[in-house]
Amino acid sequence: MAEQVKPNQDSALSKKQQVAQMFDDISARYDFLNRLLSLGIDRGWRKKVRKALSALNHKYILDVATGTADLAMELTKIKDSNIIGVDISAGMLAKGDVKVAAAGLQNRIKLQLADSEQLPFQDGEFDAATVAFGVRNFEHLRVGLAEMLRVIKPGGHLFILEFSKPKNLVFSGLYWFYFKTVLPAVGRLVSSSVNAYSYLPRSVAAFPEGQEFSTILQECGGKNVIIKPLTFGVSTLYICEK
Secondary structure, three states, X not given: OHHHOOOOOOOOOXXXXXXXXXXXXXXXXXXHHHHHHHOOHHHHHHHHHHHXXXXXXXXXXXXXXXXXXXXXXXXXXXXXXXXXXXXXXXXHHHHHHHHHHHOOOOOOEEEEEOEOOEOOXXXXXXXXXXXXXXXXXXXXXXXXXXXXXXXEEEEEEEEEEEEOOOOOHHHHHHHHHHHHHHHHHHXXXXXXXXXXXXXXXXXXXXXXXXXXXXXXXXXOOXXXXXXXXXXOOXXXXXXXXX
């Protein structure tokens, strides 16, 4: 399971502690590396989340594992939306605060330090919740999913954008070469992090996807799960109703 894969398998620290430390370490170069290593495709994926969410008329949104607030900022393009973004990395949130302020979005986005497995919000407080490339990093996947569903109103929706494994044999071979060889080398060079960009392909390889992940969502209380593979299956958007 994904929760068994840690940035440093030899460390005595918990996965949660390691993930927070890892993102603190790479926060200064995170956005640059995201654009570089994804070739900018990640922006298009976030737009798809925003368009899918916009169609459902949800306005008060919780963005879990918000990082530097990329998705939260994209979601402000939904008219009258307000977003609370939470993350366990203070370094990533600090970078996000700078971006939010520079964009003049302080009245639309509030960022705060919080654990996805112990969200400091009331039951049914939000119309919807989102998480982009964060559920792989949960220490206890089902606990985090159940918590996000807990804070959504009945009839609200959970949107999960996560990396997946392409099925086309030719494309898959190129993808894994890039993911396991090029990406860690460039990431290590630019961010000076030994583990962050080697952890990424390991965590993707271990993560349950497609129908398996849909089943887990349903076991945690999600209904009517929709699975939308994106860019030849490099990532997948999951949408479920509470």
